Amino acid sequence: MPYSSWFQCIDPECPERMALTEIVYTCPSCDDLLMVAHDVDALKNRSGAAWMRLFDDRYMTTQFPYGSGVWGKKEWVYPQIDDANIVSTYEGGSNLFQAIRFGEMIGVEDLWIKQSGNSHTGSFKDLGMTVLVSAVQQMIHEGADIRAVICASTGDTSAAVAAYCATAGIPSVVLLPKDKVTTSQLVQPLANNALTLALDTDFDGCMEVVKLLSEDKRFYLANSINPLRIEGQKTISIEIVQQDDWQTPDWVIVPSGNLGNITAIGLGFQMMHELGLINKLPRLVAAQAAAAAPLYDSYKTGFKEYSPVHAHGTQATAIQIGNPVSAPRAIPILQEFDGVVEQATEDELSQAAALADSTGLFACPQTGVALAALMKLAERSVISPEERVVVISTANGLKFPDFKTGYHSETLPEVTAKLANKPVELPGDYHAVAEAITKHAG
C-alpha cells in the first residue's frame, strides 16, 4: 500500500505524529486538537483524472467495501486499514435532489439538496462513524484492549455509535443528562443495545465524565473531538462533485453547530483541489441557529474575535451548541473558502422547512436553518439567481416528528406557522368530500 495517513497536531509548528491506531484525542505535546494528515505526494502519483475514474468505477457497486460512499474513497480516508476490519452499512450515495420548485419559489434556479439524512441511522453521522468504528476494529485486531466505545450525546451521534457498534459486536455506552432527553431521542441507542446511562447532571457534566472515562484506554471516545469522524464526513464534498459529473458548485450551505461537518466538507474540497480533480473552490456558508450562534458573532468581527456563548433552546437541537469543539478547525477553513456565516431564528428556520416540504421535501430543523440562510443570502443578492447552490440536509425529517406536528398544529414557540396545513373534518359523505376537493384543487 503506497498511501498512508496519521494523526498530527493542528498547530503546524508542532511536530507530533501518531498512528491512527493510537488511542489519542488531543496532541500529547500541546493539547491542541488533532487532525488526520495524508501523504499527499503519494496520492499525487495518481492524476486527478485517474482518481475520478477510480471513484466512478467503485461508486455504488456491490464490491465490499468500495460500494460505500466513504470506502469508495478509502485511499483518501484511511488507506492502511484492512478491509476485513471495515464496519460499513453502505454509507453515502444519498440523493443530490434537484429542488426545482423550491428553487423557483426563492429565486435560486440551480438549487440542489444533498439528502445525507437518507442513511442507515438517519443522519450524516454515519459517514464519520463507519471510519471511527472500523478504526476500533482495526485496533482490537491489532491487540488493543478496548472494552467499549463511549460518547456523550442526546441525538444523532449516539444513534450512529450504537448502530455501528451493534453491527460490529462491540459494546457501546451512551451518556446523557437524566430528565433532559425524551424517550424518542433514546430509542435508537436503546434498540441498538447501547448501555444508556442517564446521569444526574447536565450535558456539560456528561461531557466531563466521558472525558475522564476516555483517559482509560479501554473506553474509546467517539465524540466530535475525535478527528477520525471528519475523514468520513469529508467524502460528502467529493460525492457532491462526483454526482454533478465532477463540477464544483458555487456555494455549499452547511447547518453548523459543533463545526466538524463544515471542517470536513472544506477539507474534502481542498484535497480535490490539491490533487487536481477540481479547478476551483466553492464558497461555504455556515448556517447557525440564532439561539446558538457563536460563529456568526465571530464572523461579524471578521473572525477577529471568537468566544463561546450560552446556547438557548432551538428546534434545531443537533446544532444547539454554544462552545463548538471544532471552532479552531473550522475558522481557518471558512477564511480560505471566502466563507459566510448566517443565522436563522426559530421562525425563519421553521418557515423555510415548511416551504421546502410543500415542494416534496421533509426537512429536519437543521436543514431548515440552512434553507433559511439560503433564502436570506438570496434576498440580499449575496447568492445570485443563476449560481449553483448545494444545501447539506444533515438528518432525516422522520427523526423530528414533534417539530413537524408542532408547526402544523401551530404550537411551536416563537413561530407564526404561515404554512400550517391541518386536517379538514368532514362527514363520511361523497358530496361533502367532492365539494372540498373541487374547492381546493380547482
Place this chain on the structure above:
Amino acid sequence: MPYSSWFQCIDPECPERMALTEIVYTCPSCDDLLMVAHDVDALKNRSGAAWMRLFDDRYMTTQFPYGSGVWGKKEWVYPQIDDANIVSTYEGGSNLFQAIRFGEMIGVEDLWIKQSGNSHTGSFKDLGMTVLVSAVQQMIHEGADIRAVICASTGDTSAAVAAYCATAGIPSVVLLPKDKVTTSQLVQPLANNALTLALDTDFDGCMEVVKLLSEDKRFYLANSINPLRIEGQKTISIEIVQQDDWQTPDWVIVPSGNLGNITAIGLGFQMMHELGLINKLPRLVAAQAAAAAPLYDSYKTGFKEYSPVHAHGTQATAIQIGNPVSAPRAIPILQEFDGVVEQATEDELSQAAALADSTGLFACPQTGVALAALMKLAERSVISPEERVVVISTANGLKFPDFKTGYHSETLPEVTAKLANKPVELPGDYHAVAEAITKHAG
C-alpha cells in the same frame, strides 16, 4: 421506441387492452383487476446479458432519470413515458445489508436485508409512486384534466402520494378516518401540502368515498388497485439480483398485507427469468401478521379456499388488512414460486425486530413480521442454514417510534419484551459510571 406496455385484464380470457394513460382501474368488460403487460417479444430482441449490462451501466449514475433504481429499468416499467414527465426522487439503490450477526444468531448464514425503507419518504411505496405520479404527469401533458391525485390511506401510501405530488406540483388529497389516526401518521401528508380530509367514518367508509370520487376522471386514484405502482415495485427483485452480481437468492421473504408487493416481486423475477437474466426462481415467503392473515389461512388449505377476515389490531399497521386487494394477483404468483405463507404474533414480530436491532438494524414492525417468519421457517428447517435468504424491509424504523419505545419500556400489548433495554440512572459521577461500564462491558 421499440418497446411498449399496456393495461390488460388479469383474466387471460378477457381481450381488453388499454393505454397506460387511460384513466381506468378495473377491467371495463368484467370488472376484474388490471395488470400492466409488456411486449415481451420486443424486449427479447435484447439478450439477457445485454439487459444486465444496460442496467449496470445506469445503476446509481447521475443521468436523469436512469440513475433511479426504478427508471434505470424504464423499458421494463413504462417504456413509452417521456423522460420530461418523470417525477423521481432517485428511488431504489437501497442497501442490501448483509446481516452477519443476526444470521449467526438464528442459524441462517447467508442472510441479506433489503433496506427499502431507506428512501425519500421512508418506505418502499416510493418505488411504485414514482411510476404512478409520472404517469399522471404524462396524462396531464397529453391533455387530461386531472385536478388531484387521491387516496385513502393512514400511512406510507399517503406519505408517498403527497411527496411525489408536491415534487411535481400536482394537488393531492388524502382521506382517512377521523379520530383513528395519530398526528404523527398525518405529518408527512400535511407537511407535503396534501389536502387531508378526516372523515366521520371508518377506513372502509373512506375507501368507499374514494372509489366514488375516482369515477370522476379529474380525481386520479392512487390506491393499491392501481396497477401502475406494481410496475415500479417490480424493480425491487431486479435490484436484489443485480446487487448480488446477478445471482438469484434461494428465498425472498416479504411482509404481506394488501399483497401488491409480493405480486410485484414475483413479476420481477418472472420477467428476469423469461428474458434470460436468471436461470432459476427463488421461493417466496409471504409473511403476515397473525392479526390479519387471510392469505395464511388460504395457504393452509393449499389455496383451495380463500376468504377475507376481520383484521385485528397489530403493531404492523401497514399490513393490518383483512381483505387484500391484490389477493387475485398474488395467489397465482405464490403457486408458481412454490411459495410459503407464514404468520407472526405480536410477541414474535416484536422479539424478532428487537433481536435484529441488537445487531445494528432498526426494523419496522412489518420487517419484524418477515424476520419472525424467517426464524420460524429456519427453526422448522424449511429454510436450510446455507441457503441465501433476502428479507424485504419495507419501511424505515424511524416511522414507528411508538413501537420501539413501547417495546423497550415493556408496554406493548401481548408482548413479553425479553430484550428490553432501559436507561440506567446514575449520579453524575465518574466512579459510578466507570463501575457500570466495567460491569457491562467486562
